[in-house]
Amino acid sequence: xxxxxxxxxxxxxxxxxxxxxxxxxxxxxxxxxxxxxxxxxxxxxxxxxxxxxxxxxxxxxxxxxxxxxxxxxxxxxxxxxxxxxxxxxxxxxxxxxxxxxxxxxxxxxxxxxxxxxxxxxxxxxxxxxxxxxxxxxxxxxxxxxxxxxxxxxxxxxxxxxxxxxxxxxxxxxxxxxxxxxxxxxxxxxxxxxxxxxxxxxxxxxxxxxxxxxxxxxxxxxxxxxxxxxxxxxxxxxxxxxxxxxxxxxxxxxxxxxxxxxxxxxxxxxxxxxxxxxxxxxxxxxxxxxxxxxxxxxxxxxxxxxxxxxxxxxxxxxxxxxxxxxxxxxxxxxxxxxxxxxxxxxxxxxxxxxxxxxxxxxxxxxxxxxxxxxxxxxxxxxxxxxxxxxxxxxxxxxxxxxxxxxxxxxxxxxxxxxxxxxxxxxxxxxxxxxxxxxxxxxxxxxxxxxxxxxxxxxxxxxxxxxxxxx
Numbered sequence: 001x002x003x004x005x006x007x008x009x010x011x012x013x014x015x016x017x018x019x020x021x022x023x024x025x026x027x028x029x030x031x032x033x034x035x036x037x038x039x040x041x042x043x044x045x046x047x048x049x050x051x052x053x054x055x056x057x058x059x060x061x062x063x064x065x066x067x068x069x070x071x072x073x074x075x076x077x078x079x080x081x082x083x084x085x086x087x088x089x090x091x092x093x094x095x096x097x098x099x100x101x102x103x104x105x106x107x108x109x110x111x112x113x114x115x116x117x118x119x120x121x122x123x124x125x126x127x128x129x130x131x132x133x134x135x136x137x138x139x140x141x142x143x144x145x146x147x148x149x150x151x152x153x154x155x156x157x158x159x160x161x162x163x164x165x166x167x168x169x170x171x172x173x174x175x176x177x178x179x180x181x182x183x184x185x186x187x188x189x190x191x192x193x194x195x196x197x198x199x200x201x202x203x204x205x206x207x208x209x210x211x212x213x214x215x216x217x218x219x220x221x222x223x224x225x226x227x228x229x230x231x232x233x234x235x236x237x238x239x240x241x242x243x244x245x246x247x248x249x250x251x252x253x254x255x256x257x258x259x260x261x262x263x264x265x266x267x268x269x270x271x272x273x274x275x276x277x278x279x280x281x282x283x284x285x286x287x288x289x290x291x292x293x294x295x296x297x298x299x300x301x302x303x304x305x306x307x308x309x310x311x312x313x314x315x316x317x318x319x320x321x322x323x324x325x326x327x328x329x330x331x332x333x334x335x336x337x338x339x340x341x342x343x344x345x346x347x348x349x350x351x352x353x354x355x356x357x358x359x360x361x362x363x364x365x366x367x368x369x370x371x372x373x374x375x376x377x378x379x380x381x382x383x384x385x386x387x388x389x390x391x392x393x394x395x396x397x398x399x400x401x402x403x404x405x406x407x408x409x410x411x412x413x414x415x416x417x418x419x420x421x422x423x424x425x426x427x428x429x430x431x432x433x434x435x436x437x438x439x440x441x442x443x444x445x446x447x448x449x450x451x452x453x454x455x456x457x458x459x460x461x462x463x464x465x466x467x468x469x
Contacts, residue, residue: 001020001022002021004021004064004065006234007067007069010418013048015052016030016053017423018059018423024439030053032055038091039087039088041083042083043083045153063224063430065226066426068150068234069228071123072124072128073087074088074132078142081160081162084143085132088128093337093338098122099122099124102130102193106120109269115190116181117265118269119268122332123286124177125177127177129146130196133195140195144204145205146206147207148207152166154225155167158216159220166206167208168208168209168227169229170212170277171230171274178206186206191204212227212425214429229425230274233276234417234425236276237277238417238421239417239441240441243261243280244382244384245383246375246380246386248368248371250388254286255284257284258380259280260281263283270334271375277425283380285371291390292328292329297360308357309395311357317358320345320352320355325339325459326360334467339466361396365404365405369456382407398411402449403452409448413441424436
């Protein structure tokens with residue numbers, strides 16, 4: 001029996017699963033926490049990964065491994081492969097003005113979407129590169145290579161210190177803002193523009209793009225290292241999602257993404273035109289605020305997440321007139337990096353824990369309802385909606401999601417789908433077959449609630465009223 005390992009290196013933690021390469025059966029697993037913040041030394045991720053490996057029983061009997069990770073984070077390296085500064089993560093919004101400047105310099109929203117599949121916002125790596133160029137010119141002058149979290153971890157796992165050995169895949173590269181997912185090539189003109197490099201003799205190393213069914217290296221112990229993927233692309237692979245499937249993932253961020261045979265180029269800036277981890281495309285909408293909203297309200301109400309869900313389900317749809325814009329950490333979609341949360345409709349009668357709990361969950365999910373509508377506007381077919389992620393484990397979330405989306409929700413078994421997708425990718429490369437193996441994800445629960453369109457209407461009115469706040 002050959003074993004494969006899959007890794008999910010997310011914002012908050014790292015998870016490792018070890019599975020049977022042929023059947024997908026889970027053999028063992030491990031995890032470790034990551035430090036908080038929007039600026040992190042990548043060494044912490046490497047240390048956590050090794051703790052998770054040890055908790056999972058080690059890799060001695062593993063034939064292949066693949067790493068999936070949080071997208072966009074910028075790891076700047078010098079020519080020796082040394083880290084120049086702490087990585088700026090996807091949820092660091094300091095580069096918001098840099099994003100506006102770059103879009104203008106490229107030629108506007110439509111031209112930017114045509115060039116790299118997406119309109120740039122503060123999350124994208126390229127905007128962080130510009131921020132460093134403008135605010136830390138000494139550091140910018142030292143940059144010889146730029147990697148993303150999963151690229152860097154795969155490279156560290158290989159034991160190489162040569163930046164020329166960096167490798168990645170289309171899905172993660174498509175979140176940089178200097179990669180065209182339709183041609184699978186880096187746009188060095190935009191990269192040089194971002195770092196303000198006018199020296200034609202100065203060259204940069206970007207990770208080599210390899211196919212999802214290939215290996216990019218191996219460990220000192222001979223374990224083959226797969227291409228890896230961005231976290232959402234890996235989750236789609238773990239769910240065995242196909243065209244017509246939309247996945248709503250509720251982690252630190254909230255995302256709605258779909259498998260598509262054709263690329264999208266949304267000049268509105270709502271849908272990011274990413275690549276997937278199978279050779280197709282992954283149109284995606286991301287909100288910055290998801291599971292942490294529930295963490296926040298549970299703390300405010302001094303209840304557990306289970307009790308929070310019970311409170312929310314005990315309240316009426318619409319939370320007695322309370323409406324929440326959950327922009328606790330600014331927002332990416334809509335692009336409001338400096339916004340804050342807004343709660344309206346308060347009065348003596350509706351100021352109850354039940355209504356607060358319901359309003360928070362409804363606000364979080366209304367942003368994802370907008371995301372699904374944006375995908376539909378860009379021509380994405382929606383036959384099924386899967387709900388995954390840490391917040392999806394709460395029964396209140398799936399019940400309220402179905403009501404707000406106005407559609408049936410599919411709840412797959414609780415699992416580590418990002419890590420599972422990475423493991424499935426490793427098994428695919430190991431098999432030498434043209435398609436990834438079919439693994440049984442288990443029984444899928446169906447949730448259908450009475451639609452509550454007025455809740456979404458109230459949210460959208462508040463969203464539009466606060467546009468210029």
